[in-house]
Amino acid sequence: MDIEVISTEHAKRLSAEDSLLPPPGPWDGTGATPLATRDAAALATRSEVAAGSAAALWRPLVEHRLEVRLAGSGAAAQLGELLDQWEELLGDCAPGDWDTAAVVTRPSRDTVGSDTLLRHGFAPARVIAVRPADRLGSGPPAxxxxxxxxxxxxxxxxxxxxxxxLNQYDAQFGLVTPRPEQERAVTDEVRRLLAEREPSLWIAELYGEPLGIVQLQLPPESDWTREHVAARRVGYLTSLNVAEQARGSGVGSALAEHAHQVFDEAGVEVALLHHALANPRSTPFWYAQGYRPLWTYWYRRPAVR
Ligand SMILES: CC(C)(COP(=O)(O)OP(=O)(O)OC[C@H]1O[C@@H](n2cnc3c(N)ncnc32)[C@H](O)[C@@H]1OP(=O)(O)O)[C@@H](O)C(=O)NCCC(=O)NCCS
Known part of the structure; x- marks a missing residue:
């Protein structure tokens, strides 16, 4: 099959699985290595960030990524062949190097090939979750x-x-990566946000004591997320943390409700956020708040064992 036919079949399957997925973009191989099997195609890319950069707090320094398009009836086997071909491109990663990862992003509801990914040593680690604006949440009483x-x-x-x-808690799940420079990077970022005219950081106080924080992005700042979802106005919930001693007592729900109100006032159609699937607090919390998985990031870290 040529790439046009594969892309059309791939797009058809995704739109049937999940109406909130955007149509796949043009097949642009700039800066990527193309891989192909009989009924599937992939683009392999590599990115690297500096150890002292803010981005390095959220990821390994070196990431290899694979974007796949699957067609035909044997999609799981085709994915397996693509993963086997990809191994050769991971050769620049030293075996066991924790600061390397191989990442395959899949539409969460296009579940074909999940077992193939596990067989190749990948685990579903991070999710982009979505919440349509009119969705009701079920949290504790205010x-x-x-x-x-x-x-x-x-x-x-x-x-x-x-x-x-939050970084310390999230680091347990293996994607947020503690760095020697993290306090300086976080302080610089928070100082920048506090100086902005539009508010993006909100504090929850209980009887005057600050116990929680939520960070938001509204359009046009959040427009970078539109490639992930079929919506024009997208709100992005960057982070939410409740102080350890106050967790489980409704502070997080109050902050989430406030965030959704801010999104509503800005005419946002859907909210998106990233979270670690293994986080036993955030995963049930977000799904009770009306979110559900849209994209699943399958990680193998280190990239090569
Ligand atoms: C995830 C987090 C923000 C949630 O905030 P929180 O203040 O703990 O959450 P809330 O108390 O508002 O809501 C959860 C509680 O509501 C209660 N609850 C949930 N659904 C309910 C319902 N339908 N009816 C009544 N009560 C309910 C439960 O008691 C639950 O706590 P429990 O699971 O410990 O029993 C917080 O736990 C946290 O900061 N975790 C660490 C950092 C983190 O993971 N951040 C998210 C990164 S994406």
């Missing part, structure tokens, strides 16, 4: 005494502490 307010410059130390606490 906690008396919780107040949500815009974060101000005087909150710098609190906001940095809550972000670092």
């Amino acid at each position: 906690v008396p005494g919780v107040r949500i307010r815009r974060a101000e410059p005087r909150d710098l130390a609190t906001a940095v502490r809550l972000h670092l606490e």
